[in-house]
Amino acid sequence: MPTNPALVALLEVDFTPYFDCPVDLTSITLSVADGGVVDDLNGPAGLSLPMTCVPHDHVTFLYRLSPQQLDLPSKNPSRDLDIHIEAVIRKNPGLCTPRLSMTWTTTLDFTLPVNPGFNAAMQPMQPIQRSHRPSQLSISGMEAAQSLVAPAVSRPDSLPALEAATRTVEAPLPELGITMTFCGPTEPIYAGEVFSWTVYVVNRSTERANNPAVPARKLALVALSKRRRNEVRLMRPPSTSGKVKTAADSKELADAVLDENVLHAMQRNSAVDSTEVVCLTADTRVGPLAPGACHVVDLQFLPLKEGLVNIEAVRVIDLGSQEHVDVRDLPIMFVEKRPEERKTEQTRERE
Incomplete structure (x- = not known):
């Protein structure tokens, strides 16, 4: 059956x-x-x-x-x-x-188990009960035999179709057990005026029966500004100007003192992006947070230019284990012009 x-x-x-x-x-x-x-x-x-x-x-x-x-x-x-x-x-x-x-x-x-009668057939005649006995036989090789925990137990919120599609073995990410929500201001943001983000922090860890003494979590929030990714410079690139050096005159001809290619590369790499927004809250501490507790903090920013501005990430550091996670999904910051500046520009355009 x-x-x-x-x-x-x-x-x-x-x-x-x-x-x-x-x-x-x-x-x-x-x-x-x-x-x-x-x-x-x-x-x-x-x-x-x-x-x-x-x-x-x-x-x-x-x-x-x-x-x-x-x-x-x-x-x-x-x-x-x-x-x-x-x-x-x-x-x-x-x-x-x-x-x-x-x-x-x-x-x-709605896929049926590979061997649905395995569990029922072995139940009446098995004298020794094992706590980790599989509920069905597996014929899919070593990938399915890596874990004896059913996907419905390890991921109770996922659907069966998603469980079957996620059999690839991936490197585990550090799970801090913390849920954070970032909320931006509802009023307009103007250049030179301070605005705040409201951060809601919830400790989702729960106390278990075998380990009731779960320590409280202490966190630190650090805003990371945008960093230029092409800062690596070639200290002495090969010269391409002038004639090609041969083996005979390689000892007599030195590298060019001023090479146009080297000068162009140095000028391009030396350009530094202007700062768009400055975080006025350098180090924000959260906690101690007991299991199930929540906390609300504010991060203050000062925009320095108009338009879309952003930061690199907000780093969440666990002060107990020194583990950190960078949160990059942050609210969009759009800095508008002041109403009086808009009126001045409109007046100039009409003139």
């Missing part, structure tokens, strides 16, 4: 603190292509729609997805899952109630 190919889907809806009014979830629809079956498992938990949510709410919905019985012997077990969510924002009841409608499609994989 084959194993049931049904999957359990977790749909998480997170309301950020930027919502300043209640939101009503009116409809959530999941549909599997080619006539799949979707069972709603939210009834016992009391999650029924419509549902009123407020900022900082995090709601998780459970669904059981299974293909039709006629589709089991199909050669292509992949199916498309369509997700549709509708919500009403109660900004001003009776006057302003915008409606949101979100729809996206993802891929599901």
